[in-house]
Amino acid sequence: MDVPEPPGLPDLPELLAGAHVVALPMRVRFRGVDVREAVLLRGPRGWAEWAPFPEYDDRDAARWLAAALELGWGELPKPVRGQVGVNATVPAVAAAQVEGVLARYDRCRTAKVKVAERGQTLADDVERVTEVRRLLGPDARVRVDANGAWSVDAARDALSALAPLGLEYAEQPCATVEELAALRLALARAGVDVPIAADESIRRAEDPLRVAREGAADLVVVKVAPLGGVRRALEIVADAGLPAVVSSALDTSVGLAGGVRLAAALPQLDHDCGLGTAALLAADVVPEPLVPHAGSLTTTRADAARSAVDPALLAAYSAPSERVTWWRQRLARAHALL
Structure with a gap:
């Protein structure tokens, strides 16, 4: 499956400057996950999330990134139901x-x-x-x-x-x-x-x-x-x-x-x-x-x-520094595939 080209693709420095890596505890173990890691990205149209599971390869991660950029930088289809x-x-x-x-x-x-x-x-x-x-x-x-x-x-x-x-x-x-x-x-x-x-x-x-x-x-x-x-x-x-x-x-x-x-x-x-x-x-x-x-x-x-992300929560659940580095490096690789 091809990686779709997201609208208004921001450059990597812009993404990295607004990226926040969080580690959120789970109430119960789910899909083998006890702590869910995610990257929150702030775009001109609101916050977006990029959180491909760690075992996914860079091509899979690039599709997830395209979706995040559509949410934060693109225009979504009009709803037919509320x-x-x-x-x-x-x-x-x-x-x-x-x-x-x-x-x-x-x-x-x-x-x-x-x-x-x-x-x-x-x-x-x-x-x-x-x-x-x-x-x-x-x-x-x-x-x-x-x-x-x-x-x-x-x-x-x-x-x-x-x-x-x-x-x-x-x-x-x-x-x-x-x-x-x-x-x-x-x-x-x-x-x-x-x-x-x-x-x-x-x-x-x-x-x-x-x-x-x-x-x-x-x-x-x-x-x-x-x-x-x-x-x-x-x-x-x-x-x-x-x-x-x-x-x-x-x-x-x-x-x-x-x-x-x-x-x-x-x-x-x-x-x-x-x-x-x-x-x-x-x-x-x-x-x-x-x-x-x-x-x-x-x-x-x-x-x-999408507009209610709390900086205090981002800080409280910030991922360990080594995981932040891992995600930022992964973001750079995924961005290169778009």
């Missing part, structure tokens, strides 16, 4: 911890539950999802996310066990497009009605439209930063021709604001979005984190977050 439904996100915690996690989400009607965690079993997953269903009730939407950890056979068996709990869909149950296509066929043959959503097969793929061409997914999960920006994500959704869900990449409230603007600009949005992950952070860069109220976020609050 409010976006948001799901709760339940990490791979013990069932006894689920209630405490859900309590941080105000009246969310949808929950995404992490499954297939390394070191855990299918029984752990079933117990966790069962508790989510019990707490949210029969009318709530419950989806699971395996982050590509299952083989086709393991995914078929796991989703067969989880399907009686009423799954809205399973997100990236297998790693490859071929496996996703094979799983959809295996589930159909087994009479298991669980739609498949593609996430990593979209945001980390050189060809993000392959899942649609090969019938490997029923819907696509799109994230602003990994895809290179709001406009690029809108193009991918349009070309895929599949229903879309907007999700976050464990962003601060500034990054989440970009996700809200993407969700608000989609011509059609039938699913609640994974933009409530600020609730997983024990600290943020704005005084009032962008967490859902009554199960939703508004574009008004999202836009406000």
Whole structure:
């Protein structure tokens, strides 16, 4: 996947002069992360966030940077809705911890539950999802996310066990497009009605439209930063021709604001979005984190977050000096690829 050219590309000294590296503690371990590091950049159109995961290569990081520059230096598409439904996100915690996690989400009607965690079993997953269903009730939407950890056979068996709990869909149950296509066929043959959503097969793929061409997914999960920006994500959704869900990449409230603007600009949005992950952070860069109220976020609050970054919070959660150096060097490499 090409790195999109961001509008009004600022030079590197300008970016470095306004870059603040923060290290934000997590409430619970999520995606193997206990502390989320991010770079906050101040542009003429508001604050932006650049936070590619450390294991991503420079080309991936450049796409994330293009998205940040669109947010801080470019012009975003006009919204077609002012409010976006948001799901709760339940990490791979013990069932006894689920209630405490859900309590941080105000009246969310949808929950995404992490499954297939390394070191855990299918029984752990079933117990966790069962508790989510019990707490949210029969009318709530419950989806699971395996982050590509299952083989086709393991995914078929796991989703067969989880399907009686009423799954809205399973997100990236297998790693490859071929496996996703094979799983959809295996589930159909087994009479298991669980739609498949593609996430990593979209945001980390050189060809993000392959899942649609090969019938490997029923819907696509799109994230602003990994895809290179709001406009690029809108193009991918349009070309895929599949229903879309907007999700976050464990962003601060500034990054989440970009996700809200993407969700608000989609011509059609039938699913609640994974933009409530600020609730997983024990600290943020704005005084009032962008967490859902009554199960939703508004574009008004999202836009406000982009201008509300608090210098005191940037200072309080500044990353250690060696990590600041690491991020600044990485920023220089990513900028060179734009």
